[in-house]
Amino acid sequence: MNELDVARYSHLIDPKLHIWGWEIPVYLFLGGVAAGGMVLSSWLALGGARPSRAARWLAFAPAGLVALGMGALFLDLSYKLHAWRFYLAFRWTSPMSWGAWILVVMMPVSLLVALGGLEEGELSWPALAPLRAVALRYRPLLLRANLVLGAGLGLYTGVLLSTLGARALWSSALLGPLFLVSGLSSGAAFVLLFRLSEEERHRVTRFDQVAIAVELAVLLLFLVGLATSGAAGKDAAGLLLGGPFTASFWSLVVIAGLAVPFLLEALETALNLRATALAPLLVLAGGFALRFIFVAAGQV
Amino acid sequence: MSARFAMAVDTVRCVGCNGCVIACKTENAVPEGGFRDWIAQEVHGVFPDLSMQIRSERCNHCAAPSCVDACPTGASHVAQGGIVAVARNKCTGCKACIAACPYGARYVHPAGYVDKCTFCLHRVAKGKAPACVETCPTRSLTFGDLADPESPVSRLLRSRRYAVLREESGNRPQVFFLA
Numbered sequence: 001m002n003e004l005d006v007a008r009y010s011h012l013i014d015p016k017l018h019i020w021g022w023e024i025p026v027y028l029f030l031g032g033v034a035a036g037g038m039v040l041s042s043w044l045a046l047g048g049a050r051p052s053r054a055a056r057w058l059a060f061a062p063a064g065l066v067a068l069g070m071g072a073l074f075l076d077l078s079y080k081l082h083a084w085r086f087y088l089a090f091r092w093t094s095p096m097s098w099g100a101w102i103l104v105v106m107m108p109v110s111l112l113v114a115l116g117g118l119e120e121g122e123l124s125w126p127a128l129a130p131l132r133a134v135a136l137r138y139r140p141l142l143l144r145a146n147l148v149l150g151a152g153l154g155l156y157t158g159v160l161l162s163t164l165g166a167r168a169l170w171s172s173a174l175l176g177p178l179f180l181v182s183g184l185s186s187g188a189a190f191v192l193l194f195r196l197s198e199e200e201r202h203r204v205t206r207f208d209q210v211a212i213a214v215e216l217a218v219l220l221l222f223l224v225g226l227a228t229s230g231a232a233g234k235d236a237a238g239l240l241l242g243g244p245f246t247a248s249f250w251s252l253v254v255i256a257g258l259a260v261p262f263l264l265e266a267l268e269t270a271l272n273l274r275a276t277a278l279a280p281l282l283v284l285a286g287g288f289a290l291r292f293i294f295v296a297a298g299q300v
Numbered sequence: 301m302s303a304r305f306a307m308a309v310d311t312v313r314c315v316g317c318n319g320c321v322i323a324c325k326t327e328n329a330v331p332e333g334g335f336r337d338w339i340a341q342e343v344h345g346v347f348p349d350l351s352m353q354i355r356s357e358r359c360n361h362c363a364a365p366s367c368v369d370a371c372p373t374g375a376s377h378v379a380q381g382g383i384v385a386v387a388r389n390k391c392t393g394c395k396a397c398i399a400a401c402p403y404g405a406r407y408v409h410p411a412g413y414v415d416k417c418t419f420c421l422h423r424v425a426k427g428k429a430p431a432c433v434e435t436c437p438t439r440s441l442t443f444g445d446l447a448d449p450e451s452p453v454s455r456l457l458r459s460r461r462y463a464v465l466r467e468e469s470g471n472r473p474q475v476f477f478l479a
Binding site for chain 2: 020
């Protein structure tokens with residue numbers, strides 16, 4: 001038997017790490033939805049068909065979602081007056097630094113994509129005319145940049161945690177892909193909440209189904225990888241496989257957030273049922289639960 | 301050759317008096333709730349067959365510091381002699397370094413920035429020993445330069461058995477615990 005007594009008390013690390021509360025999972029979730037939204041708006045526009053009114057205006061959503069998320073991030077900083085310091089440095093070893101820069105690049109790109117996607121006269125604001133001219137001139141390039149930045153944003157939200165090697169649950173290269181596909185699926189779910197055209201709804205639902213299936217596969221590989229790694233990894237896997245986060249993880253993330261909406265979407269498609277908001281809302285709640293549980297469980 | 305500062309903690313000599321902790325708090329004006337060093341007591345066995353190790357612990361000033369890699373602004377950096385330090389004016393309090401540190405060696409100062417042991421670089425630069433080393437009544441702490449083969453810490457590490465904490469982290473910690 002081994003008993004370690006540390007004569008130190010700091011609420012941030014003793015008896016267990018507790019540095020990131022609700023702000024970080026909220027940000028990771030909003031960033032993931034924005035990432036999915038960016039990839040989808042580019043994908044729909046590059047698909048050729050004329051986007052519906054809802055799809056055109058939804059291209060503005062990622063910037064808004066990220067702005068909200070950045071607000072949550074700002075609340076988490078313990079030295080808020082120094083927030084601008086993120087933009088005086090680029091540290092290639094720090095995913096947080098990559099993320100800070102991705103956030104400032106995705107804003108103008110996604111907004112220009114949205115502006116360029118509007119119909120003539122849809123936004124009668126003369127001051128924006130020059131910007132719209134730029135957005136139209138470089139539209140093919142901007143659409144592709146938006147796609148790549150969206151994927152980068154989704155990937156980085158997972159890599160951010162996975163490079164913190166001292167935390168066994170996060171220490172997996174699969175966390176990046178996992179958060180990316182979860183973001184793509186959540187982004188699709190978010191878009192499905194609005195009045196899309198029938199054709200778009202069909203495409204986005206298919207997209208969501210594929211994303212959910214891939215997410216389930218990545219989640220399975222993640223758990224297998226963790227459970228068959230060293231002692232620290234096995235302990236971390238135990239949190240989700242029999243430990244304190246098991247019930248919430250399996251019920252909220254796997255069953256309610258992935259399996260049920262996948263089935264609902266499959267039934268809607270197969271039986272030509274009228275789509276409801278239920279499946280997208282479940283996907284969104286599941287995406288948030290995934291991030292909340294991972295941020296909390298990784299700090300145990 | 302440039303300096304590589306390190307510390308040897310003699311766990312046979314240490315009695316856990318907390319003198320190093322008090323000296324550090326005084327020297328560095330460590331606020332309430334903060335810490336730069338601390339005492340760990342590890343008890344092994346079942347009564348009555350017990351053994352205990354007492355250690356004075358602090359930042360390990362790793363040669364491959366994961367906290368420095370995780371810092372997005374360059375506030376956490378490697379200073380003179382391999383000492384891992386935080387530039388307060390660059391710290392945003394994002395706490396990525398706290399998550400990255402395998403040793404729990406960092407805390408958030410009430411002013412907002414992240415603070416930690418500096419090996420008393422301000423004293424070392426003047427040729428003095430860190431406050432904890434100077435105050436240790438059992439002389440269990442030895443600070444010095446590993447690049448100098450004749451420094452007391454180099455000689456101790458040549459002659460004594462030692463271990464480092466969480467070697468598997470890959471951080472190459474530079475605080476050595478003599479057994």
